[in-house]
Amino acid sequence: MEEQPQPLEKETAEINGSKTHRLRVVIVFLFLLMVFLVSVYTFILQRNYSENTLESAVEWNTQCADAIHKLVLQKLTGEDYKNISTIADMQSERYQRLQKELSELRKLNPTRYLYTAKMGADGRPIYLIDGLDLDAKDFAYPGTYIEKEMVPYIEAALAGETVYSQEIVDTAWGHIFTACYPVREDTGEVIGAICMEMDMEHTYKLLEQSNRAAVKMAMFAAIVLVLFALGAYCLIQKSRTKSEEQQEQLQKAVEAADAANEAKSVFLFNVSHDIRTPMNAIIGYAELADRNLDKKELLRSYLEKIGICGQKMLSILDNVLELSRIETGNVVLEESAAEAESVLDDCLHMVSAEIEKKHQTLTISKDIVYPYIYMDISRFTEIILNLISNAIKYTGEGGTIHCSVRQLPAQKDGRCIQELSVSDNGIGMSEEFQKHIFESFTRERSSTVSGVEGTGLGMGIVKKLVEMMHGEIKIHSRVGEGSTFTIRIPCRIAAFEDTQTKRAQAHPNGKPLAGKRILLAEDNDLNAEIAIALLEEEGLLVERAADGVKCMEMLEKAPAHFYDLILMDIQMPILGGYDTTRKIRRMADAEKAAIPIIAMTANAFAEDKQRALAAGMNDHVAKPIDMNKLIPTLQKYI
Numbered sequence: 256m257e258e259q260p261q262p263l264e265k266e267t268a269e270i271n272g273s274k275t276h277r278l279r280v281v282i283v284f285l286f287l288l289m290v291f292l293v294s295v296y297t298f299i300l301q302r303n304y305s306e307n308t309l310e311s312a313v314e315w316n317t318q319c320a321d322a323i324h325k326l327v328l329q330k331l332t333g334e335d336y337k338n339i340s341t342i343a344d345m346q347s348e349r350y351q352r353l354q355k356e357l358s359e360l361r362k363l364n365p366t367r368y369l370y371t372a373k374m375g376a377d378g379r380p381i382y383l384i385d386g387l388d389l390d391a392k393d394f395a396y397p398g399t400y401i402e403k404e405m406v407p408y409i410e411a412a413l414a415g416e417t418v419y420s421q422e423i424v425d426t427a428w429g430h431i432f433t434a435c436y437p438v439r440e441d442t443g444e445v446i447g448a449i450c451m452e453m454d455m456e457h458t459y460k461l462l463e464q465s466n467r468a469a470v471k472m473a474m475f476a477a478i479v480l481v482l483f484a485l486g487a488y489c490l491i492q493k494s495r496t497k498s499e500e501q502q503e504q505l506q507k508a509v510e511a512a513d514a515a516n517e518a519k520s521v522f523l524f525n526v527s528h529d530i531r532t533p534m535n536a537i538i539g540y541a542e543l544a545d546r547n548l549d550k551k552e553l554l555r556s557y558l559e560k561i562g563i564c565g566q567k568m569l570s571i572l573d574n575v576l577e578l579s580r581i582e583t584g585n586v587v588l589e590e591s592a593a594e595a596e597s598v599l600d601d602c603l604h605m606v607s608a609e610i611e612k613k614h615q616t617l618t619i620s621k622d623i624v625y626p627y628i629y630m631d632i633s634r635f636t637e638i639i640l641n642l643i644s645n646a647i648k649y650t651g652e653g654g655t656i657h658c659s660v661r662q663l664p665a666q667k668d669g670r671c672i673q674e675l676s677v678s679d680n681g682i683g684m685s686e687e688f689q690k691h692i693f694e695s696f697t698r699e700r701s702s703t704v705s706g707v708e709g710t711g712l713g714m715g716i717v718k719k720l721v722e723m724m725h726g727e728i729k730i731h732s733r734v735g736e737g738s739t740f741t742i743r744i745p746c747r748i749a750a751f752e753d754t755q756t757k758r759a760q761a762h763p764n765g766k767p768l769a770g771k772r773i774l775l776a777e778d779n780d781l782n783a784e785i786a787i788a789l790l791e792e793e794g795l796l797v798e799r800a801a802d803g804v805k806c807m808e809m810l811e812k813a814p815a816h817f818y819d820l821i822l823m824d825i826q827m828p829i830l831g832g833y834d835t836t837r838k839i840r841r842m843a844d845a846e847k848a849a850i851p852i853i854a855m856t857a858n859a860f861a862e863d864k865q866r867a868l869a870a871g872m873n874d875h876v877a878k879p880i881d882m883n884k885l886i887p888t889l890q891k892y893i
Contacts, residue, residue, distance in 0.1 A: 301466065301468075304465060305462050305465065308458065308461065308462060309462065312432070312458045313432065316455070317419055317432075319364040319366070320432075320434035320453065323361075323363065323364065323366065323369065324434070324436050324449055324451075327360060327371075328438070328449070330357075331353070331438065331449075333441075335349065335383075335384075336371070336373050336438065337446070339384060339397050340375075340381070340383070340397060340398055341397055342396045342397055342398060345397060350397070353384050354384050354385070354386070354389070357369050357370070357371075357384055357385075357386030358386045358387065358388060361386040364453065366452070366454075367431065367453060367454050368385075368386065368451060369386035370382055370383070370384060370386055370387075370449075370450055370451075371384045371438070371448065371449055371450075372401060372413075372447060373413070373446065373447035373448065374413055379400055379401075379406075380400070380401040380405075380406055380409040380413065380448075381397075381398050381399060381400055382395035382396070382397060382400075382401060383397055383447065384397070405450070408433055409435060409448055409450065411435065412448035412449075412450065413437065413447070414445070415437050415445050416437065417435070417436050417437065418433070418434070418435040419432075419433070419434050420432070420434075430454075430456050430458070431453060431454060431455055431456075432453040432455050433450070433451075434451050434453075435448055435449070436450070533564040533565070533568035533605045534564075534568060535608050535609070536560070536561075536564040536604065536607070537561050537564045537565060539608045540560050540564070541557075543557050544557040544558060560604050563601050563605075564604065564605050565879075569879065588631045588724065589633070590629045590630060590631050590747070591629065591630070591632060592627055592628070592629050592749035592750075592753035592754045593629075593632055593749075594626060594627060595623050595625060595626055595627060595628045595660070595662065596621055596660050597632075598630070598635040598636055598675075599619075599639060599658060599660050599675060601636065602636060602639045603617070603643070603658065605640065606640070606644065606647060609644075609647050610647060610656070613647065613650075613653075613654070614652055615647065615650060615652075615654050615655065615656055616654070616655045617656050617657075617658070618656070618657045619659070620658075621659070621660050621661065622660075622661035622662065623662055624662045625748045627748070627749040627750060627751055628671065628673060628746040628747065628748055628749050629746055629748075629749050629753075630746055631724070634720050634723075634724065635744075637717075637720060638720055638742060639675060641714065641717045642675075642677040642717065642742075643656070643658065645677075645714070646677050646678075646681065649682050649738070650681035650682075651682075654679060654680050654681055655679070655680050656678070656679045657676075657677075657678045657679075658675075658676070658677050658678075659675070659676045660673070660674070660675050660676075661674050663743070667745075669748055670745055670747055670748060671745075672743050672744070672745055672746075673745075674741065674742070675741070675742050676740070676741045676742075677739070677740050678738070678739040678740075679737045679738060680736065680737040681737050682735065682737075683734045683737050683738055684730075684732040684733075684734065684738060689732060692714050692730065693714050693717075693718040724744045724745075725744070725745055726742055726745065728740065728741070728742045728743075729741045729742075766793050766794040767890065768793055768889060768890065768893060769793070769794025769795070770794060770795075770796065771795050771796065771819045771820070771889075772795070772817060772818050772819050773790060773795050773796065773798070773818070773819065773820055773821070773822055773889075774798055774800060774806060774810065774818045774820070775790075775797050775798065775799045775800065775821075776799075776800045776802070776805075776823045776824055776827065776832065776835065777799060777800075777801070777822070777827075777855075778826075778827040779824075782824075782878070785880065786855070786880060789880055789882055789885075793882070793886060798818075802828050802830055803827055803829060803830030803831060803834060803835030803838075804829050804830045804835075806823070806835055807835060810839065810842075810850070811847070815844075815846055816846070818850060819850075819851075819893050820850065820851045820852070820853065820889060820893055821839075821851070821852045821853070823835065823852050823853065823854055823855065823872065824854075825854060825856040825863075825867070826856070832854060832856065832870075833866065833867070836852050836867075836870045836871045837870055837871055840871040851873045851892035851893070852872045852873055853873060853874045853875070853888060854867040854872050854875045855876050855880070855885075856875075856878060857878045863875065874888055874891070874892070876888055
């Protein structure tokens with residue numbers, strides 16, 4: 256016979272049941288509240304998103320329309336509105352040029368239509384110049400009536416009002432942004448209008464899709480919460496698997512980081528290779544100069560080559576320091592006029608010692624049509640040195656290397672294609688490796704196997720620099736037969752006069768700065784000695800301060816107008832150049848506080864110049880001192 260429950264046990268069971276029921280009610284309530292909150296929150300987010308998206312699109316299109324309007328106004332005259340009215344006017348050279356220019360401006364932004372209009376003889380708005388391509392199906396010829404839905408905007412513009420409308424639904428092409436501007440004569444009379452229509456269909460479709468998604472999200476919020484509970488259970492079951500996967504991914508990340516660190520370490524150990532090329536040339540020419548001190552012409556030639564190599568080494572150092580800039584595309588090209596074949600000649604000077612050391616044969620060919628062109632000499636040098644150095648490295652003892660420079664015609668007037676080619680009969684490359692040669696730290700064979708050291712960065716930098724110059728690079732190579740690298744870069748054609756330095760132009764009659772007094776703030780004795788010697792050769796009177804504190808003392812004690820200008824180093828003990836400049840600018844003596852200050856420092860990047868200007872300096876000149884740049888800079892402020 257079954258045992259009956261005792262009263263106390265029954266009461267306890269009822270209490271526990273009641274608690275369980277209340278707990279279930281609370282859980283259901285919280286569940287429904289969460290569903291409600293998620294739905295409301297989703298709706299609010301969606302509404303804000305829709306409004307912000309639409310406002311952003313309208314604001315962007317307004318800014319673009321205003322910019323295009325200004326550009327179009329610069330190209331039009333009042334006569335264009337008077338002389339263009341019918342299809343016959345399309346034959347005029349003026350119409351064709353303006354139509355082409357409007358077509359180009361239209362393509363700067365996703366602008367569907369860009370055109371000018373005026374009131375026709377019968378009082379109805381007509382098209383004048385349509386920025387569509389001539390073969391477009393809806394191209395409007397001069398004199399064509401404006402479409403009905405656009406008439407109110409054109410008439411408002413012809414009445415002197417600038418009109419912006421973010422949508423026109425009843426058009427064949429859907430939602431658009433419309434902007435119409437009045438065009439006035441000097442007298443203020445409105446003679447026509449400039450209008451543009453920008454596509455907003457994508458924005459409205461995006462909003463519609465987003466709204467539909469929000470509704471679905473609200474409907475399925477409860478389902479998601481239910482699934483969340485099931486998912487939590489699944490996550491618990493899979494936690495061990497996920498943990499193992501995370502450990503595996505972490506291990507891969509550690510291995511990748513170790514590989515990257517190792518590659519960078521290799522780079523730091525081997526980066527000296529690119530610097531040693533010009534440095535070896537400097538040392539070699541210095542030794543030759545020491546042996547030929549009595550041969551004036553030969554000595555001058557050696558010193559000239561030492562100077563060239565020094566400049567190229569400085570250029571290489573700058574490129575090494577700017578490696579991260581090249582990777583992120585922040586390098587700014589600085590073009591200057593130079594001899595078309597000068598880069599190759601200078602590079603060959605630097606590598607001649609290496610070629611002789613390996614008893615290699617170098618041949619050169621040139622086909623120059625335009626002797627002078629504009630180029631970024633520093634970047635060109637970096638490219639050619641990488642190619643020639645690679646040819647020397649991967650070509651054996653007694654091998655042959657051929658370098659050529661020639662010019663090809665370009666599509667645009669005033670330009671040519673500068674082609675540089677480097678060929679060798681060295682070890683060559685496989686077809687598979689040629690696909691990866693431009694990747695950083697990539698080498699087909701390690702230095703242990705090939706016997707050739709290198710960072711594996713050179714060709715990657717070459718590729719990026721060539722692309723920055725809108726050029727191309729091609730490779731032809733076979734294992735055991737050698738390699739040929741060819742680069743083609745478009746360049747502007749220059750004249751001989753363009754290659755003359757500013758210094759030569761600024762010194763037609765002797766030394767115009769003679770007698771001017773310079774206060775040189777420089778802590779390094781060697782740098783100070785060089786600077787003083789170069790400045791005194793120009794007739795300048797130079798006094799030196801070894802740090803910022805001494806510079807301020809000398810300026811304070813000097814009579815008014817005693818110093819004409821301060822050349823300020825940046826990194827100095829006790830008080831640096833930036834702080835010294837700030838203190839000078841706050842001096843009680845207004846005349847001394849306003850003395851011109853030029854930064855003369857090895858901090859040579861663009862941001863360094865901005866910091867100098869922000870500190871109160873007037874200008875910035877980078878070390879090592881180039882008198883062709885320093886003298887014109889001094890003349891600007893003295």
